Amino acid sequence: MAKRDISLRGRALSLLARREHTRAELLRKLGPHAESAAEIEVLLDQLTARGWLSEQRFAESRANALSRKFGSRKIEYDLKSRGVSADVVDRAVEQAQAREFENCRAAWQRKFGELPKDAAERGRQMRFLAGRGFSAEAVRQVLKTGDPD
Numbered sequence: 001m002a003k004r005d006i007s008l009r010g011r012a013l014s015l016l017a018r019r020e021h022t023r024a025e026l027l028r029k030l031g032p033h034a035e036s037a038a039e040i041e042v043l044l045d046q047l048t049a050r051g052w053l054s055e056q057r058f059a060e061s062r063a064n065a066l067s068r069k070f071g072s073r074k075i076e077y078d079l080k081s082r083g084v085s086a087d088v089v090d091r092a093v094e095q096a097q098a099r100e101f102e103n104c105r106a107a108w109q110r111k112f113g114e115l116p117k118d119a120a121e122r123g124r125q126m127r128f129l130a131g132r133g134f135s136a137e138a139v140r141q142v143l144k145t146g147d148p149d
Helices: 008-018 023-033 037-050 055-067 072-081 086-098 100-111 119-131 136-145
Strands: none
Touching: 008 023, 008 037, 023 037, 055 072, 055 086, 072 086, 086 100, 100 119, 100 136, 119 136
16 A cells, blocks of 8 residues: 555554654645645544543653653643643643752763863753753752762
8 A cells, every 4th residue: 555545543543653743743644645734633632532542641651761861841832732622731740849858969960970060060050950841940959969879
């Protein structure tokens, strides 16, 4: 079967088999292959009803993957930019905030591993962690205590 002969449903299932997607992502990816936007909407409604397309699962998966390197602010921005609804974003960010200190410490440990010796180094470490989306409180705590070992 040639690639262009795959049905719209087959394309959607193929995409979902690889990873979780948001409704907006699937709408964009399936758009060029559909006769109308209404056709895609009906398909996406069917996939959602069967539980194959889940915004909640996507948000959890994406937040979990990002939390290894980034803080809750960066996770919130990423999910919103991908079209995830506000209440799902809030739940994912709340979970990320619960682990923020541990994730911030792990990112700091991978990058630096030792407490700053002077103000310039402290500023550099703080900017790095803040740029990764970690809260100011988590950054301050990590730079105050460093590695527990």
